[in-house]
Amino acid sequence: MDYDIPMDGEDTGPTVTIREASPAAVDFILRHVDLAFANSLRRVIMSEIPxxxxxxxxxxxxxxxxxxxxxxxxxxxxxxxxxxxxxxxxxxxxxxxxxxxxxxxxxxxxxxxxxxxxxxxxxxxxxxxxxxxxxxxxxxxxxxxxxxxxxxxxxxxxxxxxxxxxxxxxxxxxHAKWAPTAAVGFEYDPWNKLKHLDYWYEESAKDEWPVSRNGEWEDQPQEGEGVALDGQPGPFYVNVETVGGLEPDVIVQQGIKVLQQKLAGVIQELAGGDNQAETNGDGFGPRSPEGPSGGYDQGGYTTPFDQRGGASAWGGGGMTPYGATPYGQNGGNW
Amino acid sequence: MNAPDRFELFILGDGEKKVTWNLDTRVPNTAIFTFNKEDHTLGHLLSSRLHKYSYVQFSAYIIPHPLLPSFDLRVTTDGSVSPKDAIVQACRDIVGELDQLSREFTKEWELKKIANTESRN
Structure with a gap:
């Protein structure tokens, strides 16, 4: 299957630069990912980590x-x-x-x-x-x-x-009481070169909107420089501060895992076989609405993050704990 | 009261499926996928990832109603790959990318930990 993800030189996948790490928070720069990816990670960290x-x-x-x-x-x-x-x-x-x-x-x-x-x-x-x-x-x-x-x-x-x-x-x-973080710092384009923000100001936007300290990590735009219409957002400056229940790196890793499990669920559902009429020529006839098709209907209350069978991700031996993809591990127990 | 249980935001109901889909009869190679108990987290991620494949001609998602935890993803391909396979491919690629991110983060975290202990000594 050929696909053309734009790749320029070393741009071969996400990279991370950790600026600050402490028991309470981690501050890192996320590069070579798109806005949707970074935002999904942020959202998952905010709301879906057990x-x-x-x-x-x-x-x-x-x-x-x-x-x-x-x-x-x-x-x-x-x-x-x-x-x-x-x-x-x-x-x-x-x-x-x-x-x-x-x-x-x-x-x-x-x-x-x-x-x-x-x-x-x-x-x-x-x-x-x-x-x-x-x-x-x-x-x-x-x-x-x-x-x-x-x-x-x-x-x-x-x-x-x-x-x-x-x-x-x-x-x-x-319920918000289960949140692992109180807030996740998230910024991109501190100089507003892409003009994703339209600053409200009284006299001068430049004086009234100080650039965050992330601005030091990027070149200041030239005076009179135009907007790059094809500019893509990034890098992303992320700050994850824990509420105390989980360590900050664990929060990030858990966020990644939860997102992977979400996607694995979709793969399982779509690639797993006979969930519906296949996409061939005459699949256009009248069709009854989706009935329960047996298949892998798990009967209700199974949580999407169910881990039965899969090894617990942390504290399990010395190998890299996050290496394996979640959908290969537990024998189709989704 | 009649407020729905909050876990209905993310737990599939009885007999409910994560993804259902229908072909669009008016446009070739087009299908609309309904993802249940999902939101922008997955919707935007998939939809914008699909834009990166040359065989995908259109993809966009909509949340039909803000109180309903579901979204519709519409995908048109050029016919060389079915919309369903395009989504599966997108999911696999994102999972791979997340794997890489996880390794990258672990590596950086370990390095930072070493750097922190050295600077303390």
Whole structure:
């Protein structure tokens, strides 16, 4: 099959330059990809990477000044460690009735203020219960020096809270509490050479719209230089900052994997065989609407990111963990 | 209340298929693919990738309604490759590209880690 992806010299696929890396964030430049590709990666990182978050709270006792649902909401937003979250099942895929240790982590919260003054209840007071899918999953993220974690609520003398929190696996498309990042920095063409932006200004766009520091990485346009009408966007300046549950490089790698699984699903569906009338000459006759054609109808609630059979992507031995394509691995278990 | 469950944005319903497609009877070598429970992430990615192949004459996608989690992708080819095969080829190429990106990122990350520890010493 011949196809002509424009290739000029070394332009043979995506390249990455990491500018800054820390436990909290990674800042990199993505080159030789198109805008759609870079944006899809960004979108997937923002909304489709599985993480853990408290989803169900059983309030046993709450004599604090805050309403039950107020506290429950706060509990949901506490970042939980999501390392190797692949070991946890989605509750909807699990065989259990409501939840179990294969698809959830139980954290208990108990605090009672007995002294004068204000007692502060932190994320560190959430105690993960065993058994769990692995040693990391569901543990509250504590990154401060004290170390306390996020403040949940305050109590005064005689007040008490007792809660049982069930953390589940989910993605940010369902609720933002499952987001692995709070925001993804994304910029291209800092000098606005392509005129994708039309700056609003009072006197001078140049004075009123300072160029970001990414501008140092590109040549400043000449005075009076025209717009390259065939100019393609790129390179892309990306900054991924974690909320705490996953390391920044893992977030990027997971994003890539989720996107690959999405595409693998499409390949499976289209190339997998008899899903519909084939595209030959007389496929134009009247046709009944798509009925369930048996085939690989998996009966409803299988998540697209199902990993059964495939090895967990991280922590599996010394070889490059992301080498294999996801659609070759698990014997058509889609 | 009558709000739909939020997981309906990304979990296929009972008997629902990821992709269904119909030929366009008015234009040769044209098909409209409906992707269920997908959005711009996949729509724009596929549609703009298809533009890069010489045998694809037209590709564009539309999200028929912002509240419905599906999009329609219309593809016209020159006849040497069917629209379906064009999409499959596009998907394979993107998966390969993502693989490369992943390796590239791992490599750069390891290098950066070494550089960071050296500068600390």
């Amino acid at each position: 993480t853990m978050a408290i989803d169900l709270v059983e309030v046993k006792k709450n004599t604090s000044v805050l309403a039950d649902e107020f506290i429950c909401h706060r509990l949901g937003l506490i970042p939980l460690n999501s390392k190797s979250v692949d070991d946890v099942l989605y509750t909807r895929d699990c065989d259990c009735d409501q939840y179990c240790e294969n698809c959830s982590v139980t954290l208990s919260l108990y605090a009672r203020c007995t002294s004068d003054g204000v007692m502060r209840v932190f994320a560190r007071d959430l105690v993960p219960q065993d058994p769990r899918a692995n040693e990391w999953v569901g543990v509250p993220v504590i990154k401060d020096d004290n170390p306390d974690g996020a403040l949940i609520l305050k109590l005064t003398k005689g007040q008490e809270v007792e809660m049982k929190c069930i953390a589940k696996k989910g993605i940010a498309k369902e």
